[in-house]
Amino acid sequence: METLFKSELKVINIGLESFAETLKERGTEVIHVRWQPPAMGDEELLNLLDKLK
Amino acid sequence: MVLKSYIARNTFRDSVYLMRLSNTVRGFDGVIEAEVIIGTDHNKKFLRSGGLWTEEIEKEAGSNDLIVAVKAEDDQKAEEAIKGALDELNRAVEREALVGEFVPRTFETALDNLPGANLALLSIPGTFVQREANKILDAGLHVMIFSDNVPLEAEVALKQKAQKNGLLVMGPDCGTAIINGVPLAFANEVERGDIGVVAAAGTGLQEVTSLISNLGAGISQSIGTGGRDIKAAVGGITMLQGLQALINDRETEVIVLVAKPPDPEVAHKVLEAASTSGKPVVINFIGGDLEQIKKAGCEPAGTLKEAAYKAVNLSRKQNAALEIEDFHPGKEAVDREKKSYKEGQRYLRALYSGGTLAYESLVMLQNRIEPIYTNLSSDYAKNIEDVYKSREHTIMDFGEDEFTQGRLHPMIDPALRNNRIIAEAKDPETAVIIIDLVLGYNAHPDPAGSALDAIKEARNTAGREGRHITFAAAVCGTDRDNQNRKEQMQKLEKEGILVFPSNADMAAVVAELLE
Numbered sequence: 001m002e003t004l005f006k007s008e009l010k011v012i013n014i015g016l017e018s019f020a021e022t023l024k025e026r027g028t029e030v031i032h033v034r035w036q037p038p039a040m041g042d043e044e045l046l047n048l049l050d051k052l053k
Numbered sequence: 054m055v056l057k058s059y060i061a062r063n064t065f066r067d068s069v070y071l072m073r074l075s076n077t078v079r080g081f082d083g084v085i086e087a088e089v090i091i092g093t094d095h096n097k098k099f100l101r102s103g104g105l106w107t108e109e110i111e112k113e114a115g116s117n118d119l120i121v122a123v124k125a126e127d128d129q130k131a132e133e134a135i136k137g138a139l140d141e142l143n144r145a146v147e148r149e150a151l152v153g154e155f156v157p158r159t160f161e162t163a164l165d166n167l168p169g170a171n172l173a174l175l176s177i178p179g180t181f182v183q184r185e186a187n188k189i190l191d192a193g194l195h196v197m198i199f200s201d202n203v204p205l206e207a208e209v210a211l212k213q214k215a216q217k218n219g220l221l222v223m224g225p226d227c228g229t230a231i232i233n234g235v236p237l238a239f240a241n242e243v244e245r246g247d248i249g250v251v252a253a254a255g256t257g258l259q260e261v262t263s264l265i266s267n268l269g270a271g272i273s274q275s276i277g278t279g280g281r282d283i284k285a286a287v288g289g290i291t292m293l294q295g296l297q298a299l300i301n302d303r304e305t306e307v308i309v310l311v312a313k314p315p316d317p318e319v320a321h322k323v324l325e326a327a328s329t330s331g332k333p334v335v336i337n338f339i340g341g342d343l344e345q346i347k348k349a350g351c352e353p354a355g356t357l358k359e360a361a362y363k364a365v366n367l368s369r370k371q372n373a374a375l376e377i378e379d380f381h382p383g384k385e386a387v388d389r390e391k392k393s394y395k396e397g398q399r400y401l402r403a404l405y406s407g408g409t410l411a412y413e414s415l416v417m418l419q420n421r422i423e424p425i426y427t428n429l430s431s432d433y434a435k436n437i438e439d440v441y442k443s444r445e446h447t448i449m450d451f452g453e454d455e456f457t458q459g460r461l462h463p464m465i466d467p468a469l470r471n472n473r474i475i476a477e478a479k480d481p482e483t484a485v486i487i488i489d490l491v492l493g494y495n496a497h498p499d500p501a502g503s504a505l506d507a508i509k510e511a512r513n514t515a516g517r518e519g520r521h522i523t524f525a526a527a528v529c530g531t532d533r534d535n536q537n538r539k540e541q542m543q544k545l546e547k548e549g550i551l552v553f554p555s556n557a558d559m560a561a562v563v564a565e566l567l568e
Binding site: 002 | 065067068069070117156157158159160162163164166167169170171172173174175176177178181184185189194195199200219220221232233235236237238274294297298301302304494495
């Protein structure tokens with residue numbers, strides 16, 4: 001945690017794009033992830049995918 | 054009048070984007086009503102109840118699709134509106150291709166493109182949070198989870214994993230934090246300084262940090278833990294980690310802790326850590342036992358406002374202490390309001406967007422007015438049966454789940470609360486209506502203006518029946534917030550609304566009006 005407080009904040013934003021926009025406007029380094037439900041939100045498929053990892 | 058729909062298959066956009074797009078489509082020529090919305094079963098019901106429904110929506114739309122539903126004056130206008138919506142939807146994708154702006158679709162790709170990333174901010178549907186947060190922690194990043202509806206077991210597992218690895222999980226249901234001076238999600242632009250805050254209470258964090266900043270002191274770090282952190286099942290993992298981090302932090306001289314009263318074993322651990330910290334710790338366990346805090350050698354605060362003042366005074370050290378300034382409109386103004394109520398007008402309707410602020414009011418008003426009904430979970434008041442209908446004195450939190458399913462938080466979209474302001478004015482027993490207006494990043498661009506429209510309509514409704522209602526608003530924010538705090542307050546004061554710089558000030562005057 002101490003390292004976090006001593007470093008520059010660099011953010012990965014996943015979800016609401018407006019959160020990333022406000023960070024950008026303020027000059028914080030941020031990358032936005034246009035997130036979508038993986039496996040098209042199909043839970044069974046998701047579980048199968050996870051088992052494969 | 055024509056009803057048309059279009060199903061954009063396998064298309065996903067976040068809820069704020071969809072709200073904005075829906076508003077845009079509503080503004081197209083000849084459009085009576087419109088909605089661009091994800092095709093979940095819940096949303097289909099919503100469309101149906103609003104009369105924006107077609108067979109195509111029912112049969113063809115799935116939860117991975119976007120529904121564009123339009124009610125327009127005629128066929129042509131409906132078609133044009135749908136085309137307009139699709140143009141907008143496609144535009145963002147085109148812009149990326151044009152500008153060569155690359156927008157990753159996964160955390161892994163994002164990390165490749167920002168290898169020094171140290172924090173991830175997650176605001177995705179709750180069911181998917183654990184999976185994503187695990188990846189984030191495995192990559193060595195701290196994570197702030199804005200999402201709610203995350204299973205308790207997931208929260209515990211994530212926090213235990215984070216703790217082992219020296220990482221912070223802020224949340225779930227963590228709406229606000231300020232790390233290294235950077236406001237995350239709903240947060241205010243505050244002065245930087247030597248006061249650190251850990252809060253299991255979103256608007257509690259916002260109120261305390263804003264007041265501290267407005268009083269001329271500053272914030273080193275402001276860590277949110279999520280509301281469940283201080284329950285026994287989670288064990289206060291993040292609160293304890295945050296507290297320890299502030300104890301170790303050279304920039305932090307004074308620490309403030311804000312939460313609803315933790316479960317006893319968690320309170321014990323927190324007080325123990327605070328008491329041996331070597332730094333002054335101000336603690337507001339909202340409505341909790343002040344003696345217990347004093348015994349631990351910490352500084353108890355009964356309200357968020359008091360916590361802010363105490364922290365600022367501890368921070369000023371040698372300089373003269375600030376006296377707590379109580380904002381009061383004056384005895385004359387209060388008496389004038391009281392005399393103006395018609396026979397039968399006797400109740401408070403408190404309509405909040407911030408849960409902690411609603412809870413603070415509840416704590417301050419219990420024992421002074423009764424009975425109080427609420428949708429907050431509390432030992433102090435009765436549970437309201439119908440969240441859409443007030444009863445006697447009522448304190449409502451519009452940020453609670455029952456109001457936010459498939460809708461945006463009231464701090465972004467105040468429509469539900471505004472409608473309620475108008476509804477309360479129709480009730481002949483309503484004497485006082487109070488609201489909170491929360492400024493800052495990602496909140497509504499003009500909370501006062503939006504509420505004012507509703508208040509004016511409410512006044513007219515009550516006025517037609519010879520009733521005067523007292524309207525009061527507490528503005529939570531700093532002078533550095535984009536919404537311009539002074540202007541927001543003046544806008545309301547001009548219209549005879551009682552305006553307060555803190556929630557505690559407002560609650561105190563409400564008690565006087567209605568006791």
